[in-house]
Amino acid sequence: MEMKKKDLDWKNLGFNFFDTNSHVEVEYKDGRWGEIKVKKDPYLPMHVAANCFNYGQACFEGIKAFTTKDGDTVIFRPEENAKRIRKSAERLDMKAPPVETFVEAVKLAVKENLDYVPPYGYGASLYIRPVLLGTEPQILLTASKTFKFFVFVIPVGPLYSKGFLPVRTVVVEDYDRAAPQGTGMTKMSGNYAAGMKPDRLIHEQGYSIGLFLDPKEKKYIDEFGTSNFIGITKDSTYMTPKSPSILPSITNNSLKKLAGDMGMTVAEEKIPINDIDRFAEVGACGTAAVITPVYSVTYKGKEHIFGDKDAAGPTLTKLYKEFQGIQYGEIDDRHNWMTKVD
Ligand SMILES: Cc1ncc(COP(=O)(O)O)c(C=O)c1O
Incomplete structure:
Protein backbone atom coordinates (compact mmCIF):
# COMPACT_ATOMS: atom_id res chain seq x y z
CA MET A 1 0.00 0.00 0.00
CA GLU A 2 1.28 3.46 -0.92
CA MET A 3 2.21 5.52 2.15
CA LYS A 4 0.48 8.86 2.38
CA LYS A 5 3.22 11.46 2.70
CA LYS A 6 3.24 14.74 4.63
CA ASP A 7 2.45 17.83 2.66
CA LEU A 8 6.00 19.21 2.61
CA ASP A 9 7.93 21.15 -0.01
CA TRP A 10 10.09 18.09 -0.80
CA LYS A 11 11.98 19.90 -3.52
CA ASN A 12 13.25 22.63 -1.24
CA LEU A 13 14.00 20.77 1.97
CA GLY A 14 17.11 22.15 3.57
CA PHE A 15 19.04 20.72 6.49
CA ASN A 16 17.00 22.55 9.13
CA PHE A 17 15.55 20.82 12.14
CA PHE A 18 11.83 20.40 12.78
CA ASP A 19 9.87 17.88 14.82
CA THR A 20 8.49 14.72 13.21
CA ASN A 21 5.92 12.24 14.60
CA SER A 22 8.07 10.59 17.25
CA HIS A 23 11.48 9.25 18.23
CA VAL A 24 12.47 5.96 19.88
CA GLU A 25 14.32 5.45 23.16
CA VAL A 26 16.03 2.58 24.93
CA GLU A 27 17.42 2.75 28.43
CA TYR A 28 20.40 0.92 29.95
CA LYS A 29 20.22 0.31 33.68
CA ASP A 30 21.03 -2.45 36.16
CA GLY A 31 23.49 -3.82 33.61
CA ARG A 32 21.06 -4.37 30.72
CA TRP A 33 19.24 -2.70 27.85
CA GLY A 34 15.46 -2.39 28.19
CA GLU A 35 12.64 -2.31 25.64
CA ILE A 36 12.64 0.06 22.67
CA LYS A 37 9.90 2.65 23.30
CA VAL A 38 8.25 5.05 20.86
CA LYS A 39 7.96 8.58 22.31
CA LYS A 40 5.92 11.45 20.94
CA ASP A 41 7.32 14.01 23.38
CA PRO A 42 10.68 15.21 22.00
CA TYR A 43 11.93 16.29 25.44
CA LEU A 44 13.91 14.01 27.78
CA PRO A 45 13.51 14.27 31.53
CA MET A 46 17.15 14.31 32.66
CA HIS A 47 18.93 15.00 35.93
CA VAL A 48 20.97 18.21 36.00
CA ALA A 49 23.94 16.20 37.26
CA ALA A 50 23.76 13.66 34.40
CA ASN A 51 27.24 12.66 33.28
CA CYS A 52 26.64 13.76 29.65
CA PHE A 53 25.89 17.36 30.70
CA ASN A 54 28.82 17.76 33.05
CA TYR A 55 31.53 15.58 31.55
CA GLY A 56 30.36 15.11 27.97
CA GLN A 57 29.92 11.33 27.95
CA ALA A 58 28.02 11.40 24.67
CA CYS A 59 28.37 10.12 21.12
CA PHE A 60 26.12 9.84 18.09
CA GLU A 61 25.69 8.56 14.53
CA GLY A 62 24.28 9.79 11.22
CA ILE A 63 22.45 7.53 8.75
CA LYS A 64 20.08 8.05 5.84
CA ALA A 65 16.90 6.37 4.60
CA PHE A 66 15.53 6.73 1.09
CA THR A 67 12.46 5.98 -0.98
CA THR A 68 13.61 3.91 -3.95
CA LYS A 69 12.48 4.10 -7.54
CA ASP A 70 10.17 1.14 -6.81
CA GLY A 71 8.64 2.82 -3.75
CA ASP A 72 10.46 0.83 -1.03
CA THR A 73 11.85 2.52 2.07
CA VAL A 74 15.50 1.56 2.57
CA ILE A 75 18.24 2.45 5.05
CA PHE A 76 21.91 2.69 4.04
CA ARG A 77 24.18 0.26 5.98
CA PRO A 78 22.77 0.84 9.51
CA GLU A 79 24.72 -2.12 10.93
CA GLU A 80 27.98 -0.26 10.12
CA ASN A 81 26.83 2.68 12.25
CA ALA A 82 25.84 0.21 14.97
CA LYS A 83 29.38 -1.17 14.98
CA ARG A 84 30.90 2.31 14.93
CA ILE A 85 28.88 3.61 17.89
CA ARG A 86 30.07 0.56 19.82
CA LYS A 87 33.67 1.62 19.09
CA SER A 88 32.93 5.22 20.14
CA ALA A 89 31.29 3.91 23.32
CA GLU A 90 34.22 1.64 24.09
CA ARG A 91 36.67 4.59 23.91
CA LEU A 92 34.38 6.70 26.12
CA ASP A 93 33.81 3.88 28.63
CA MET A 94 30.09 3.77 27.79
CA LYS A 95 27.71 0.90 27.07
CA ALA A 96 26.26 0.90 23.56
CA PRO A 97 23.30 -1.19 22.41
CA PRO A 98 24.01 -4.50 20.64
CA VAL A 99 24.06 -4.21 16.83
CA GLU A 100 20.61 -5.89 16.54
CA THR A 101 19.02 -3.49 19.06
CA PHE A 102 20.58 -0.49 17.31
CA VAL A 103 19.30 -1.59 13.89
CA GLU A 104 15.87 -2.44 15.27
CA ALA A 105 15.61 1.01 16.94
CA VAL A 106 16.69 2.74 13.71
CA LYS A 107 14.14 0.77 11.67
CA LEU A 108 11.39 1.54 14.17
CA ALA A 109 12.20 5.28 14.16
CA VAL A 110 11.88 5.25 10.35
CA LYS A 111 8.70 3.16 10.43
CA GLU A 112 7.05 5.56 12.88
CA ASN A 113 7.88 8.44 10.52
CA LEU A 114 7.27 6.85 7.11
CA ASP A 115 5.15 9.83 6.08
CA TYR A 116 8.26 12.00 6.52
CA VAL A 117 10.52 9.86 4.29
CA PRO A 118 10.82 12.01 1.15
CA PRO A 119 9.24 10.44 -1.94
CA TYR A 120 11.49 9.29 -4.79
CA GLY A 121 12.60 11.88 -7.30
CA TYR A 122 13.48 14.92 -5.17
CA GLY A 123 17.08 14.03 -4.27
CA ALA A 124 15.95 14.13 -0.64
CA SER A 125 16.23 11.60 2.19
CA LEU A 126 15.39 10.94 5.82
CA TYR A 127 18.35 11.78 8.05
CA ILE A 128 18.51 9.46 11.06
CA ARG A 129 20.30 10.58 14.22
CA PRO A 130 21.05 7.92 16.87
CA VAL A 131 22.44 9.40 20.12
CA LEU A 132 23.95 7.72 23.18
CA LEU A 133 24.21 9.58 26.51
CA GLY A 134 25.62 8.81 29.95
CA THR A 135 22.69 9.68 32.25
CA GLU A 136 23.85 8.91 35.77
CA PRO A 137 23.81 11.90 38.15
CA GLN A 138 27.44 12.28 39.18
CA ILE A 139 29.91 14.77 40.47
CA LEU A 140 32.89 12.42 40.69
CA LEU A 141 34.67 11.93 37.41
CA THR A 142 33.69 8.33 36.71
CA ALA A 143 31.87 6.63 33.86
CA SER A 144 28.09 6.56 34.02
CA LYS A 145 26.42 3.25 34.83
CA THR A 146 23.15 4.27 33.18
CA PHE A 147 22.68 5.28 29.55
CA LYS A 148 20.00 6.49 27.21
CA PHE A 149 20.04 5.62 23.53
CA PHE A 150 17.55 7.41 21.30
CA VAL A 151 16.95 7.83 17.58
CA PHE A 152 15.22 10.76 15.95
CA VAL A 153 14.73 11.55 12.28
CA ILE A 154 14.32 14.56 10.00
CA PRO A 155 13.67 14.82 6.26
CA VAL A 156 16.51 16.63 4.52
CA GLY A 157 17.39 17.91 1.08
CA PRO A 158 20.89 18.00 -0.38
CA LEU A 159 23.42 19.43 2.15
CA TYR A 160 24.41 22.15 -0.31
CA SER A 161 21.36 23.79 -1.82
CA LYS A 162 23.13 24.45 -5.13
CA GLY A 163 23.83 20.72 -5.48
CA PHE A 164 26.96 18.81 -6.53
CA LEU A 165 29.17 21.86 -7.02
CA PRO A 166 32.81 22.38 -6.02
C1 LIG B 1 34.62 13.81 11.49
C2 LIG B 1 33.85 13.06 10.46
N1 LIG B 1 34.53 12.41 9.51
C3 LIG B 1 33.90 11.71 8.55
C4 LIG B 1 32.53 11.64 8.50
C5 LIG B 1 31.87 10.83 7.44
O1 LIG B 1 31.43 9.62 7.97
P1 LIG B 1 30.21 8.84 7.33
O2 LIG B 1 30.55 8.59 5.92
O3 LIG B 1 30.10 7.58 8.10
O4 LIG B 1 29.03 9.73 7.47
C6 LIG B 1 31.78 12.31 9.46
C7 LIG B 1 30.31 12.25 9.42
O5 LIG B 1 29.74 11.37 9.96
C8 LIG B 1 32.44 13.03 10.47
O6 LIG B 1 31.75 13.68 11.39
Whole structure:
Protein backbone atom coordinates (compact mmCIF):
# COMPACT_ATOMS: atom_id res chain seq x y z
CA MET A 1 0.00 0.00 0.00
CA GLU A 2 1.28 3.46 -0.92
CA MET A 3 2.21 5.52 2.15
CA LYS A 4 0.48 8.86 2.38
CA LYS A 5 3.22 11.46 2.70
CA LYS A 6 3.24 14.74 4.63
CA ASP A 7 2.45 17.83 2.66
CA LEU A 8 6.00 19.21 2.61
CA ASP A 9 7.93 21.15 -0.01
CA TRP A 10 10.09 18.09 -0.80
CA LYS A 11 11.98 19.90 -3.52
CA ASN A 12 13.25 22.63 -1.24
CA LEU A 13 14.00 20.77 1.97
CA GLY A 14 17.11 22.15 3.57
CA PHE A 15 19.04 20.72 6.49
CA ASN A 16 17.00 22.55 9.13
CA PHE A 17 15.55 20.82 12.14
CA PHE A 18 11.83 20.40 12.78
CA ASP A 19 9.87 17.88 14.82
CA THR A 20 8.49 14.72 13.21
CA ASN A 21 5.92 12.24 14.60
CA SER A 22 8.07 10.59 17.25
CA HIS A 23 11.48 9.25 18.23
CA VAL A 24 12.47 5.96 19.88
CA GLU A 25 14.32 5.45 23.16
CA VAL A 26 16.03 2.58 24.93
CA GLU A 27 17.42 2.75 28.43
CA TYR A 28 20.40 0.92 29.95
CA LYS A 29 20.22 0.31 33.68
CA ASP A 30 21.03 -2.45 36.16
CA GLY A 31 23.49 -3.82 33.61
CA ARG A 32 21.06 -4.37 30.72
CA TRP A 33 19.24 -2.70 27.85
CA GLY A 34 15.46 -2.39 28.19
CA GLU A 35 12.64 -2.31 25.64
CA ILE A 36 12.64 0.06 22.67
CA LYS A 37 9.90 2.65 23.30
CA VAL A 38 8.25 5.05 20.86
CA LYS A 39 7.96 8.58 22.31
CA LYS A 40 5.92 11.45 20.94
CA ASP A 41 7.32 14.01 23.38
CA PRO A 42 10.68 15.21 22.00
CA TYR A 43 11.93 16.29 25.44
CA LEU A 44 13.91 14.01 27.78
CA PRO A 45 13.51 14.27 31.53
CA MET A 46 17.15 14.31 32.66
CA HIS A 47 18.93 15.00 35.93
CA VAL A 48 20.97 18.21 36.00
CA ALA A 49 23.94 16.20 37.26
CA ALA A 50 23.76 13.66 34.40
CA ASN A 51 27.24 12.66 33.28
CA CYS A 52 26.64 13.76 29.65
CA PHE A 53 25.89 17.36 30.70
CA ASN A 54 28.82 17.76 33.05
CA TYR A 55 31.53 15.58 31.55
CA GLY A 56 30.36 15.11 27.97
CA GLN A 57 29.92 11.33 27.95
CA ALA A 58 28.02 11.40 24.67
CA CYS A 59 28.37 10.12 21.12
CA PHE A 60 26.12 9.84 18.09
CA GLU A 61 25.69 8.56 14.53
CA GLY A 62 24.28 9.79 11.22
CA ILE A 63 22.45 7.53 8.75
CA LYS A 64 20.08 8.05 5.84
CA ALA A 65 16.90 6.37 4.60
CA PHE A 66 15.53 6.73 1.09
CA THR A 67 12.46 5.98 -0.98
CA THR A 68 13.61 3.91 -3.95
CA LYS A 69 12.48 4.10 -7.54
CA ASP A 70 10.17 1.14 -6.81
CA GLY A 71 8.64 2.82 -3.75
CA ASP A 72 10.46 0.83 -1.03
CA THR A 73 11.85 2.52 2.07
CA VAL A 74 15.50 1.56 2.57
CA ILE A 75 18.24 2.45 5.05
CA PHE A 76 21.91 2.69 4.04
CA ARG A 77 24.18 0.26 5.98
CA PRO A 78 22.77 0.84 9.51
CA GLU A 79 24.72 -2.12 10.93
CA GLU A 80 27.98 -0.26 10.12
CA ASN A 81 26.83 2.68 12.25
CA ALA A 82 25.84 0.21 14.97
CA LYS A 83 29.38 -1.17 14.98
CA ARG A 84 30.90 2.31 14.93
CA ILE A 85 28.88 3.61 17.89
CA ARG A 86 30.07 0.56 19.82
CA LYS A 87 33.67 1.62 19.09
CA SER A 88 32.93 5.22 20.14
CA ALA A 89 31.29 3.91 23.32
CA GLU A 90 34.22 1.64 24.09
CA ARG A 91 36.67 4.59 23.91
CA LEU A 92 34.38 6.70 26.12
CA ASP A 93 33.81 3.88 28.63
CA MET A 94 30.09 3.77 27.79
CA LYS A 95 27.71 0.90 27.07
CA ALA A 96 26.26 0.90 23.56
CA PRO A 97 23.30 -1.19 22.41
CA PRO A 98 24.01 -4.50 20.64
CA VAL A 99 24.06 -4.21 16.83
CA GLU A 100 20.61 -5.89 16.54
CA THR A 101 19.02 -3.49 19.06
CA PHE A 102 20.58 -0.49 17.31
CA VAL A 103 19.30 -1.59 13.89
CA GLU A 104 15.87 -2.44 15.27
CA ALA A 105 15.61 1.01 16.94
CA VAL A 106 16.69 2.74 13.71
CA LYS A 107 14.14 0.77 11.67
CA LEU A 108 11.39 1.54 14.17
CA ALA A 109 12.20 5.28 14.16
CA VAL A 110 11.88 5.25 10.35
CA LYS A 111 8.70 3.16 10.43
CA GLU A 112 7.05 5.56 12.88
CA ASN A 113 7.88 8.44 10.52
CA LEU A 114 7.27 6.85 7.11
CA ASP A 115 5.15 9.83 6.08
CA TYR A 116 8.26 12.00 6.52
CA VAL A 117 10.52 9.86 4.29
CA PRO A 118 10.82 12.01 1.15
CA PRO A 119 9.24 10.44 -1.94
CA TYR A 120 11.49 9.29 -4.79
CA GLY A 121 12.60 11.88 -7.30
CA TYR A 122 13.48 14.92 -5.17
CA GLY A 123 17.08 14.03 -4.27
CA ALA A 124 15.95 14.13 -0.64
CA SER A 125 16.23 11.60 2.19
CA LEU A 126 15.39 10.94 5.82
CA TYR A 127 18.35 11.78 8.05
CA ILE A 128 18.51 9.46 11.06
CA ARG A 129 20.30 10.58 14.22
CA PRO A 130 21.05 7.92 16.87
CA VAL A 131 22.44 9.40 20.12
CA LEU A 132 23.95 7.72 23.18
CA LEU A 133 24.21 9.58 26.51
CA GLY A 134 25.62 8.81 29.95
CA THR A 135 22.69 9.68 32.25
CA GLU A 136 23.85 8.91 35.77
CA PRO A 137 23.81 11.90 38.15
CA GLN A 138 27.44 12.28 39.18
CA ILE A 139 29.91 14.77 40.47
CA LEU A 140 32.89 12.42 40.69
CA LEU A 141 34.67 11.93 37.41
CA THR A 142 33.69 8.33 36.71
CA ALA A 143 31.87 6.63 33.86
CA SER A 144 28.09 6.56 34.02
CA LYS A 145 26.42 3.25 34.83
CA THR A 146 23.15 4.27 33.18
CA PHE A 147 22.68 5.28 29.55
CA LYS A 148 20.00 6.49 27.21
CA PHE A 149 20.04 5.62 23.53
CA PHE A 150 17.55 7.41 21.30
CA VAL A 151 16.95 7.83 17.58
CA PHE A 152 15.22 10.76 15.95
CA VAL A 153 14.73 11.55 12.28
CA ILE A 154 14.32 14.56 10.00
CA PRO A 155 13.67 14.82 6.26
CA VAL A 156 16.51 16.63 4.52
CA GLY A 157 17.39 17.91 1.08
CA PRO A 158 20.89 18.00 -0.38
CA LEU A 159 23.42 19.43 2.15
CA TYR A 160 24.41 22.15 -0.31
CA SER A 161 21.36 23.79 -1.82
CA LYS A 162 23.13 24.45 -5.13
CA GLY A 163 23.83 20.72 -5.48
CA PHE A 164 26.96 18.81 -6.53
CA LEU A 165 29.17 21.86 -7.02
CA PRO A 166 32.81 22.38 -6.02
CA VAL A 167 33.62 24.31 -2.84
CA ARG A 168 36.69 26.19 -1.55
CA THR A 169 38.36 24.74 1.52
CA VAL A 170 41.22 25.77 3.80
CA VAL A 171 43.69 23.94 6.03
CA VAL A 172 42.85 24.84 9.63
CA GLU A 173 46.22 25.82 11.11
CA ASP A 174 45.30 27.35 14.47
CA TYR A 175 43.08 24.59 15.89
CA ASP A 176 43.06 20.78 16.05
CA ARG A 177 39.94 18.63 15.89
CA ALA A 178 41.69 15.64 17.42
CA ALA A 179 44.64 14.90 19.70
CA PRO A 180 47.23 12.16 19.18
CA GLN A 181 45.76 9.16 21.04
CA GLY A 182 42.62 11.23 21.68
CA THR A 183 39.05 10.70 20.45
CA GLY A 184 39.32 11.72 16.78
CA MET A 185 38.48 8.21 15.61
CA THR A 186 35.17 8.31 17.51
CA LYS A 187 31.95 10.18 16.87
CA MET A 188 32.10 11.71 20.32
CA SER A 189 29.87 14.79 20.64
CA GLY A 190 32.69 16.86 22.18
CA ASN A 191 34.78 16.54 18.98
CA TYR A 192 32.11 18.57 17.22
CA ALA A 193 31.84 21.17 19.99
CA ALA A 194 35.60 21.70 19.61
CA GLY A 195 35.15 22.18 15.86
CA MET A 196 32.47 24.86 16.03
CA LYS A 197 34.71 27.88 16.51
CA PRO A 198 37.22 27.00 13.75
CA ASP A 199 34.23 26.21 11.53
CA ARG A 200 32.70 29.65 12.08
CA LEU A 201 36.05 31.35 11.51
CA ILE A 202 36.66 29.64 8.17
CA HIS A 203 33.10 30.42 7.01
CA GLU A 204 33.73 34.07 7.87
CA GLN A 205 36.78 33.89 5.59
CA GLY A 206 34.65 32.59 2.72
CA TYR A 207 35.59 28.90 2.83
CA SER A 208 32.98 26.13 2.95
CA ILE A 209 34.92 23.53 4.91
CA GLY A 210 38.11 23.20 6.92
CA LEU A 211 40.77 20.53 6.39
CA PHE A 212 42.63 19.30 9.47
CA LEU A 213 46.17 17.94 9.48
CA ASP A 214 47.45 15.16 11.72
CA PRO A 215 47.62 16.65 15.22
CA LYS A 216 51.11 15.32 16.01
CA GLU A 217 53.38 16.41 13.17
CA LYS A 218 51.02 18.69 11.23
CA LYS A 219 52.50 17.15 8.07
CA TYR A 220 49.83 14.78 6.83
CA ILE A 221 46.23 15.25 5.74
CA ASP A 222 43.76 13.96 8.34
CA GLU A 223 40.20 14.86 7.35
CA PHE A 224 37.72 17.66 6.86
CA GLY A 225 35.68 18.79 9.88
CA THR A 226 32.78 16.42 9.25
CA SER A 227 33.93 14.34 6.29
CA ASN A 228 36.84 12.22 5.09
CA PHE A 229 39.34 13.43 2.46
CA ILE A 230 39.50 11.67 -0.89
CA GLY A 231 41.83 12.49 -3.73
CA ILE A 232 41.93 11.12 -7.26
CA THR A 233 45.48 11.18 -8.59
CA LYS A 234 46.35 12.15 -12.14
CA ASP A 235 46.69 8.41 -12.95
CA SER A 236 43.24 7.64 -11.48
CA THR A 237 44.16 6.17 -8.10
CA TYR A 238 41.58 6.67 -5.34
CA MET A 239 43.58 7.89 -2.33
CA THR A 240 42.44 8.51 1.20
CA PRO A 241 44.50 9.16 4.36
CA LYS A 242 45.51 6.44 6.77
CA SER A 243 45.48 8.01 10.22
CA PRO A 244 44.60 6.89 13.75
CA SER A 245 42.83 10.19 14.48
CA ILE A 246 40.15 10.27 11.77
CA LEU A 247 36.61 8.93 11.85
CA PRO A 248 36.31 5.75 9.74
CA SER A 249 33.67 7.04 7.30
CA ILE A 250 31.08 4.54 6.09
CA THR A 251 30.66 6.60 2.92
CA ASN A 252 34.41 6.43 2.27
CA ASN A 253 34.45 2.69 2.95
CA SER A 254 31.62 2.25 0.41
CA LEU A 255 33.19 4.58 -2.18
CA LYS A 256 36.42 2.59 -1.96
CA LYS A 257 34.44 -0.54 -2.90
CA LEU A 258 32.78 1.26 -5.83
CA ALA A 259 36.14 2.63 -7.00
CA GLY A 260 37.51 -0.95 -6.86
CA ASP A 261 34.46 -2.16 -8.83
CA MET A 262 35.31 0.43 -11.48
CA GLY A 263 38.83 -1.00 -11.77
CA MET A 264 40.54 1.87 -9.99
CA THR A 265 43.50 1.33 -7.66
CA VAL A 266 42.52 2.22 -4.09
CA ALA A 267 45.26 3.42 -1.73
CA GLU A 268 44.91 4.22 1.95
CA GLU A 269 48.13 5.81 3.15
CA LYS A 270 49.67 8.83 4.85
CA ILE A 271 49.25 11.78 2.48
CA PRO A 272 51.68 14.67 3.08
CA ILE A 273 49.92 18.03 2.73
CA ASN A 274 52.89 19.10 0.62
CA ASP A 275 51.86 16.47 -1.98
CA ILE A 276 48.39 17.98 -2.45
CA ASP A 277 49.12 19.00 -6.04
CA ARG A 278 49.35 15.36 -7.10
CA PHE A 279 45.55 15.21 -7.19
CA ALA A 280 43.44 15.88 -10.25
CA GLU A 281 40.25 15.78 -8.16
CA VAL A 282 39.61 16.22 -4.46
CA GLY A 283 36.43 15.49 -2.53
CA ALA A 284 35.02 15.45 0.99
CA CYS A 285 32.86 12.42 1.70
CA GLY A 286 30.24 11.65 4.33
CA THR A 287 26.63 10.68 4.89
CA ALA A 288 25.20 14.18 4.56
CA ALA A 289 26.46 14.99 1.06
CA VAL A 290 27.98 11.66 -0.13
CA ILE A 291 30.71 13.62 -1.96
CA THR A 292 31.36 17.35 -1.85
CA PRO A 293 33.68 18.17 -4.75
CA VAL A 294 36.55 20.40 -3.63
CA TYR A 295 37.66 23.14 -6.01
CA SER A 296 40.57 24.31 -3.90
CA VAL A 297 42.56 23.77 -0.70
CA THR A 298 44.28 26.85 0.68
CA TYR A 299 47.38 26.05 2.75
CA LYS A 300 49.73 28.64 4.22
CA GLY A 301 48.10 31.33 2.08
CA LYS A 302 48.47 29.46 -1.26
CA GLU A 303 45.36 28.22 -3.06
CA HIS A 304 45.84 24.77 -4.64
CA ILE A 305 43.26 24.23 -7.37
CA PHE A 306 41.66 21.01 -8.62
CA GLY A 307 39.76 21.14 -11.87
CA ASP A 308 36.87 23.32 -12.78
CA LYS A 309 35.25 25.89 -10.50
CA ASP A 310 31.76 25.16 -11.82
CA ALA A 311 31.73 21.38 -12.22
CA ALA A 312 32.96 18.34 -10.33
CA GLY A 313 35.62 16.17 -11.98
CA PRO A 314 34.64 13.09 -14.04
CA THR A 315 35.75 10.40 -11.55
CA LEU A 316 34.06 11.88 -8.49
CA THR A 317 30.93 12.51 -10.56
CA LYS A 318 30.88 8.87 -11.67
CA LEU A 319 31.36 7.62 -8.10
CA TYR A 320 28.68 9.99 -6.77
CA LYS A 321 26.14 8.87 -9.38
CA GLU A 322 26.85 5.21 -8.76
CA PHE A 323 26.52 5.67 -4.99
CA GLN A 324 23.25 7.60 -5.21
CA GLY A 325 21.95 5.23 -7.85
CA ILE A 326 22.33 2.34 -5.39
CA GLN A 327 20.70 4.35 -2.56
CA TYR A 328 17.69 5.25 -4.71
CA GLY A 329 17.31 1.70 -6.09
CA GLU A 330 18.19 2.75 -9.65
CA ILE A 331 21.32 0.57 -9.74
CA ASP A 332 21.61 -3.01 -8.49
CA ASP A 333 22.51 -3.12 -4.78
CA ARG A 334 25.33 -5.59 -5.51
CA HIS A 335 27.01 -5.19 -2.12
CA ASN A 336 23.77 -5.62 -0.11
CA TRP A 337 24.04 -2.19 1.47
CA MET A 338 20.36 -1.30 1.64
CA THR A 339 18.18 -2.53 4.54
CA LYS A 340 14.49 -2.55 3.73
CA VAL A 341 11.96 -1.15 6.20
CA ASP A 342 8.87 -3.38 6.02
C1 LIG B 1 34.62 13.81 11.49
C2 LIG B 1 33.85 13.06 10.46
N1 LIG B 1 34.53 12.41 9.51
C3 LIG B 1 33.90 11.71 8.55
C4 LIG B 1 32.53 11.64 8.50
C5 LIG B 1 31.87 10.83 7.44
O1 LIG B 1 31.43 9.62 7.97
P1 LIG B 1 30.21 8.84 7.33
O2 LIG B 1 30.55 8.59 5.92
O3 LIG B 1 30.10 7.58 8.10
O4 LIG B 1 29.03 9.73 7.47
C6 LIG B 1 31.78 12.31 9.46
C7 LIG B 1 30.31 12.25 9.42
O5 LIG B 1 29.74 11.37 9.96
C8 LIG B 1 32.44 13.03 10.47
O6 LIG B 1 31.75 13.68 11.39
